[in-house]
Amino acid sequence: MQRYPMFIDGSDHAPHADAWFPTDNPYLGQPWAEVARGDADDVDLAVRAADRAGTTGPWAEFTAAERGALLRRLGDVVAEHATELAELEVRDNGKLFAEMHAQVSYLPQWFYYYGGLADKIQGAVLPLDKKGYFSYTRKEPIGVVGIITPWNSPLMLLIWKLAPALAAGCTVVAKPSEYTCASTIELARLFHAAGLPDGVFNVVTGFGDPVGAALVSHPLVRRIGFTGSDGTGRAIGAAAARELKHVGLELGGKSPNIVFADADLDAAVNGVVSGIFAATGQTCLAGSRLLVQQEIHDEFVSRVVDLARSARMGDPMDAHTQVGPVTTPPQYRKVLDYIEIATKEGATAALGGAAATRPECGTGWFVEPTIFTGVENSMRIAQEEVFGPVLVVIPFRDEAEAITLANDIRFGLAAGVWTQNLPRAFRMADRIRSGTVWVNTYRAVSYMAPFGGYKDSGLGRENGMEAINDYLETKTVWINTDAPVGNPFVIR
Known part of the structure; x- marks a missing residue:
C-alpha cells in the first residue's frame, strides 16, 4: 500500500x-x-x-x-x-x-x-x-x-x-x-x-x-x-x-428548499434533487427539508421521486454515475439508523429507504436515494442532520407558514426558494434566518460571496x-x- x-x-x-x-x-x-x-x-x-x-x-x-x-x-x-x-x-x-x-x-x-x-x-x-x-x-x-x-x-x-x-x-x-x-x-x-x-x-x-x-x-x-x-x-x-x-x-445544517405553486416546476425539481442527492447528500448545505405548497404537493413530489429514481449509482470515477457511496462506515450506519427512526416516527418512504444492493454498487457503502412523505417538522428526521441521501417532504399552506417552518429549526446555514413572484422572493430572503438564501437555484458558491451560518x-x-x-x-x-x-x- x-x-x-x-x-x-x-x-x-x-x-x-x-x-x-x-x-x-x-x-x-x-x-x-x-x-x-x-x-x-x-x-x-x-x-x-x-x-x-x-x-x-x-x-x-x-x-x-x-x-x-x-x-x-x-x-x-x-x-x-x-x-x-x-x-x-x-x-x-x-x-x-x-x-x-x-x-x-x-x-x-x-x-x-x-x-x-x-x-x-x-x-x-x-x-x-x-x-x-x-x-x-x-x-x-x-x-x-x-x-x-x-x-x-x-x-x-x-x-x-x-x-x-x-x-x-x-x-x-x-x-x-x-x-x-x-x-x-x-x-x-x-x-x-x-x-x-x-x-x-x-x-x-x-x-x-x-x-x-x-x-x-x-x-x-x-x-x-x-x-x-x-x-x-x-x-x-x-x-x-x-x-x-x-x-x-x-x-451543519438542515436546510429548507421551499417550492411555491407559482414556481417553474421543471427547474425546481432539478434544484431539489441537486440540493439533496448531489454529493450523496453529504454536504452541510444540503436541502434536506423540502417544503412544498399544498396545491402542488402530490404532483411535485411525484416528479421529484421519478427523477431521483432514475439516478444512476455506482463507480464514482465513471462519468455516467450520479450517486456515489457514503464516505465512511460510521456515516453509512448513521444514515441507515435515521431511515429506521423516520419509519418508526410514522413517515412513509416514497422512494428508497434501505441500503443499496444493486450490482453496480459492488462492495461499497451505498444507500438508496430516499424520500420520506407524511413528515411533521417536529420529527427527528426533520430536525436532525442526517448527512446522507435522505429527503423529507413537508407541505405548507401559504407564505407565512413556509417562513415559520423554514425557521423552526436550530440550524441556519442555507435555504432555497422557488417562485416566479419577485416581491415574494425578496420577502422570503429577508425573513429566513440563514446565512445563504438561494432563489431559483441551489448549491451556488463563489470565492466572492461570504458563506456561513446563523444559530447552530x-x-x-x-x-x-x-x-x-x-x-x-x-x-x-x-x-x-x-x-x-x-x-x-x-x-x-
Whole structure:
C-alpha cells in the first residue's frame, strides 16, 4: 500500500510514535493506503515550525506584494494538478469525480482572489479629538492558524481558509479528517515545490484525540478554523475560549428548499434533487427539508421521486454515475439508523429507504436515494442532520407558514426558494434566518460571496473580502508630536 507521512517544516515527516492507520476507498469498501497517525508531539513540532516561519523565517520578510504573487503561483499549481488531486479525493471520499474535479478546478480562483487582496490590506490614519498626537492603525497577521477540515470536500474547505490566511501573512497547521488525508498532504508537497517557504503550511494527520485536541489547545495557535459537525464545533469553541483563541466554525445544517405553486416546476425539481442527492447528500448545505405548497404537493413530489429514481449509482470515477457511496462506515450506519427512526416516527418512504444492493454498487457503502412523505417538522428526521441521501417532504399552506417552518429549526446555514413572484422572493430572503438564501437555484458558491451560518450552523464567514479580516489583528499606534506630558496620574 501507498503510505502518506505528515508534512512538517517543508518535508515529509514520519509519525513520532511510528504508528499508521488505513484509509479506505468507499466504493470498494477496503483500504487503499496508510496514513501517519500523529500525536501531540507531532502537533507541537508542526506548530513550532509554523511559529518560526511566521516570526523569523523568510515568510516573515515577504512583502504583501510578494505574498500575493506567490498565492497566484499556488493557484496555477492547483490548476495544473487538478485531475490528480480530484482523483485522490474520489479514492478517499467516494464522491463523484465530476463533482470533485469541478471543485478542484475552481479552487485556483481563491488563490487569485486573495492573492489580489494581499497588498490591499491597509490601516488608516485616525482623525483625533486630541491636539499634539498622531495616530494610525496597522493590520498584522494573527499568527499561527490551525485548520481542521471534514471528509466531504477536503481541499475545498481547506482552501476556503488557507488562501485568506496566507494572504494575511499567517502560517498554518492543517489537520484533515482521518478519513481523507491524502489530497491535503499532496497539496502541501506541491506548494512547497512551488516555492512556499518551510513551515508556512504544515499537515498533521491522525484522530481528533489527540491531534485535533492538541492543535486547538496549543498556546502558539492563535486562531482555529473548523468545518464539521455542530457537536464537534461546540467542543472546539469551548476549548478555544479557554485559551482566548479566535475561532471560525462552519457547522451543519438542515436546510429548507421551499417550492411555491407559482414556481417553474421543471427547474425546481432539478434544484431539489441537486440540493439533496448531489454529493450523496453529504454536504452541510444540503436541502434536506423540502417544503412544498399544498396545491402542488402530490404532483411535485411525484416528479421529484421519478427523477431521483432514475439516478444512476455506482463507480464514482465513471462519468455516467450520479450517486456515489457514503464516505465512511460510521456515516453509512448513521444514515441507515435515521431511515429506521423516520419509519418508526410514522413517515412513509416514497422512494428508497434501505441500503443499496444493486450490482453496480459492488462492495461499497451505498444507500438508496430516499424520500420520506407524511413528515411533521417536529420529527427527528426533520430536525436532525442526517448527512446522507435522505429527503423529507413537508407541505405548507401559504407564505407565512413556509417562513415559520423554514425557521423552526436550530440550524441556519442555507435555504432555497422557488417562485416566479419577485416581491415574494425578496420577502422570503429577508425573513429566513440563514446565512445563504438561494432563489431559483441551489448549491451556488463563489470565492466572492461570504458563506456561513446563523444559530447552530456556526460562527463567522468564509469567502469574500471580509474573510481576510479574520486572520488579521488591528494595532493602534499613538505618537506624541508636541502634546505636554501633564499630570502622570491622569489619563491623557
